[in-house]
Amino acid sequence: MPIDESSLSVLTRSRSATIRARLLAWYDASRRDLPWRRDPPDPYHIWVSEVMLQQTQVATVVPYWRRFVRRFPDVQSLAAAPIEEVLRAWGGLGYYRRAHQLHAAARELAARGGTFPRDVPALERLPGIGRYTAGAIASIAFGRRAALVDGNVARVLSRAFHPLSGAGDAEQRADCWRIAERLVPAERPGDFNQALMELGATCCTPAAPRCADCPLRRSCAARRAGVQDRVPPARRRLAASTVEVVALVALRRGEVLLERRPAGGLWAGLWDVPSEVAAGASADEVRGALERLASRVGVAPSACRPVGEIRRTLTHRRLRFHVYVAWVDRRVRRDGWRWAKQSLDGIGVSRAAQAVLELVRRGGAVRATARQPARRD
């Protein structure tokens, strides 16, 4: 693809040099102390961190990353572990496909001796590694001159080089990649990329950017034009429709029935409280879902007592869980089922399942326990 001069004409050699120098100086003075930032960097540590950081904020990732690398200290230990263990470590973090892909990639790497690919094209061939993550690993772990653009970098560059030449969202993102490829220096490319991202995360924020603290304030076109608060434009989001879900917490002597979620789709491969999606929000439709669910679990619908509702909002849909609890007589064993302590003891489940179980612990279970003898005639 030819260089788009209209978007790059403002990127002179001297301006590039100034931006690099100011950014790196700022980074040296104020970079955060993150656990995967070691000297020299451990490629496995960087890889795990970058996958966890996909669409997930640093503060959320840090405790998960610590537990994960303690449990799986290297590619070999990750490859040797069953996916079940990996999902347990990932449980609650979200976007579980990342865990499946990380595991699959670890097995590919272990099968060819455990050495990491060092260049962007080879990295991109691994599952779960796209253009961004490949650039991050190549530059941060291996010191390659590779560019990257994430949400932070796109915001910083959109402002600094305002207006970009592209018309739509995708075109502007492409502009950012072109600028980033030009800007990234041969010396310290990893630090430069991290500086760009960290500037976006801590200074050049979506709302109310702290321009007074910004190392690029003198050369920021959006600030000069006074539009830094409106650039880039907010992405508009689909209004998520609500899905009604009936969940049944089946109890037996302090144990709870869990079901494994199917591969692919929401919460793929995680353990979950058995549930059924209702055809709609009407009482009849919710009732129908409860009947299907009770039949699947092997209890009478009349034995299922409502204990309350849980709402969860995901990116693309809202879920309302109608939570029921039932006591069962027999500890039925079945493929894809397991009986677990209500504390779960480290079984990987989603936050939604945690919330459902928490509701039962706090509300339903106490009452239901008191009633239990009466229900066992």
Added chain:
DNA sequence: AATACGGGGTC
């Protein structure tokens, strides 16, 4: 080009 995919931070 649009959509699925979680969960939490922040205003």
Added chain:
DNA sequence: GACCCAGTATT
């Protein structure tokens, strides 16, 4: 609530 986050893969 809206909007975003060190995105990727699929359709």
